[in-house]
Amino acid sequence: MPRYLQVRDDLLQRIALRSWAADEALPSEDKLAAEYGIAVGTMRKVLDALVTDGVVDRVRGRGTFVARAAERSSMLRFVRMHGKAKNRLPTARIRSMTTAIPPAEVAGKLKLKPRDKALYLHRIRSFDDEIVLSEHIWLPLARFRKLQKYLKSNSPPSLYPIYETECDVLVSRAIDDLTAKPLNRANAAVFKLQTKTMAICVERLMLDHAGEPVEWRTSFVPAERFQYSAEIR
Amino acid sequence: MPRYLQVRDDLLQRIALRSWAADEALPSEDKLAAEYGIAVGTMRKVLDALVTDGVVDRVRGRGTFVARAAERSSMLRFVRMHGKAKNRLPTARIRSMTTAIPPAEVAGKLKLKPRDKALYLHRIRSFDDEIVLSEHIWLPLARFRKLQKYLKSNSPPSLYPIYETECDVLVSRAIDDLTAKPLNRANAAVFKLQTKTMAICVERLMLDHAGEPVEWRTSFVPAERFQYSAEIR
DNA sequence: CAGTGGTCTAGACCACATG
DNA sequence: ATGTGGTCTAGACCACTGT
Numbered sequence: 001m002p003r004y005l006q007v008r009d010d011l012l013q014r015i016a017l018r019s020w021a022a023d024e025a026l027p028s029e030d031k032l033a034a035e036y037g038i039a040v041g042t043m044r045k046v047l048d049a050l051v052t053d054g055v056v057d058r059v060r061g062r063g064t065f066v067a068r069a070a071e072r073s074s075m076l077r078f079v080r081m082h083g084k085a086k087n088r089l090p091t092a093r094i095r096s097m098t099t100a101i102p103p104a105e106v107a108g109k110l111k112l113k114p115r116d117k118a119l120y121l122h123r124i125r126s127f128d129d130e131i132v133l134s135e136h137i138w139l140p141l142a143r144f145r146k147l148q149k150y151l152k153s154n155s156p157p158s159l160y161p162i163y164e165t166e167c168d169v170l171v172s173r174a175i176d177d178l179t180a181k182p183l184n185r186a187n188a189a190v191f192k193l194q195t196k197t198m199a200i201c202v203e204r205l206m207l208d209h210a211g212e213p214v215e216w217r218t219s220f221v222p223a224e225r226f227q228y229s230a231e232i233r
Numbered sequence: 234m235p236r237y238l239q240v241r242d243d244l245l246q247r248i249a250l251r252s253w254a255a256d257e258a259l260p261s262e263d264k265l266a267a268e269y270g271i272a273v274g275t276m277r278k279v280l281d282a283l284v285t286d287g288v289v290d291r292v293r294g295r296g297t298f299v300a301r302a303a304e305r306s307s308m309l310r311f312v313r314m315h316g317k318a319k320n321r322l323p324t325a326r327i328r329s330m331t332t333a334i335p336p337a338e339v340a341g342k343l344k345l346k347p348r349d350k351a352l353y354l355h356r357i358r359s360f361d362d363e364i365v366l367s368e369h370i371w372l373p374l375a376r377f378r379k380l381q382k383y384l385k386s387n388s389p390p391s392l393y394p395i396y397e398t399e400c401d402v403l404v405s406r407a408i409d410d411l412t413a414k415p416l417n418r419a420n421a422a423v424f425k426l427q428t429k430t431m432a433i434c435v436e437r438l439m440l441d442h443a444g445e446p447v448e449w450r451t452s453f454v455p456a457e458r459f460q461y462s463a464e465i466r
Numbered sequence: 467c468a469g470t471g472g473t474c475t476a477g478a479c480c481a482c483a484t485g
Numbered sequence: 486a487t488g489t490g491g492t493c494t495a496g497a498c499c500a501c502t503g504t
Contacts, residue, residue, distance in 0.1 A: 054466035173464065174464070174465040175462070198431040198456055226412060228412075230463065232409065233405070233406045
């Protein structure tokens with residue numbers, strides 16, 4: 001295995017361990033190169049690889065910083081905004097929060113042991129009275145106990161920054177799986193729509209920089225509100 | 234503008250002009266560097282950029298080759314295969330082919346002048362008797378006259394290789410836009426489904442290596458057959 | 467074997483941000 | 486003025502592919 005990949009993986013580990021805060025620069029390429037005993041050119045190759053993987057951002061004159069996945073991965077990128085909703089963010093509300101042993105499928109995705117508990121959230125996002133997104137969120141309780149306390153007295157517009165500040169969990173990567181399904185009775189009731197109304201179901205697994213699963217989320221968007229863009233090269 | 238970007242853009246032009254065939258290697262990095270009067274290290278940076286943009290593939294010991302977008306961008310990646318359909322490719326059939334002045338919206342996407350004609354294809358893909366994909370394809374007639382002749386006596390499983398061999402058009406990049414829509418009467422009839430059955434509509438614009446629009450395609454997948462995966466970093 | 471790309475080095479100079 | 490990343494050079498050695 002080439003040196004630059006070894007060094008990349010080591011840096012990835014240190015980033016996963018949250019060695020640097022959001023506003024704190026990593027050591028400069030010179031210092032890192034000296035530390036690892038490699039040439040600066042090789043260190044640049046390591047950092048370039050981390051940039052293309054979306055793990056760090058580099059700013060000339062300032063330094064190298066750990067990237068946050070939050071902005072890129074909002075579920076709202078699946079929601080078509082029309083009319084007055086444009087240029088506005090929907091409100092977020094948590095409708096229920098419990099701890100439980102999750103279904104086997106969820107436990108598998110989160111790599112939980114058979115009797116490990118998880119924190120479950122049901123959260124909706126809406127414009128005025130129109131609900132546009134319903135989300136069922138499962139989090140390993142071991143890492144998210146503080147979140148539970150926090151959410152009892154707060155209702156933040158976005159969760160990922162809270163994962164980081166409260167629970168020291170930094171989300172790096174998301175894997176989305178999209179299908180179309182008719183709404184079951186419970187989900188239809190959330191949207192005040194008829195049962196079997198078609199919706200897009202987004203199943204998302206979130207991973208940290210070490211590749212450990214952090215969150216499993218099943219989201220529903222009524223089909224009429226669904227929109228998604230992608231570029232393939 | 235840095236030298237390596239200038240050289241990259243120049244190479245991009247030459248690739249767009251189809252200077253190298255599918256199985257023909259570009260000149261080696263040494264030769265290209267000499268040709269452009271830059272260092273080999275800089276030429277490597279150019280080629281690395283083209284690799285991450287998906288424009289070329291490099292194979293150690295063999296050379297650098299122009300990449301084909303065809304494999305990555307098949308519409309079938311939106312279609313869920315179940316049961317017997319797995320491990321099989323659906324058949325393709327062209328149900329109609331005409332030349333016409335396209336609707337203003339399509340002409341705009343293809344950057345056609347007001348009275349430019351286009352080649353229109355309606356094509357379906359199916360497993361046995363089950364139709365899984367219906368596609369409405371618009372191509373600038375100026376570049377695709379030979380395709381029209383070709384399709385009168387051939388029914389190829391995939392179109393992009395034909396664009397290249399018959400019309401000298403190499404597809405580089407696709408932009409997809411996904412929404413959910415109820416089928417109108419004509420499209421529902423194609424699938425032998427009821428009008429207003431929900432379907433996923435994929436609008437795709439294909440571009441060549443020069444960034445010129447090459448194809449506009451509107452495809453429908455019945456919602457039950459739709460599936461799509463993406464990774465966000 | 468010659469030719470290709472993959473890794474790695476050890477410098478140079480520049481543009482930009484911050485104090 | 487200092488330190489950061491961005492560009493560019495001119496080599497070296499290695500691994501792999503083809504003849």
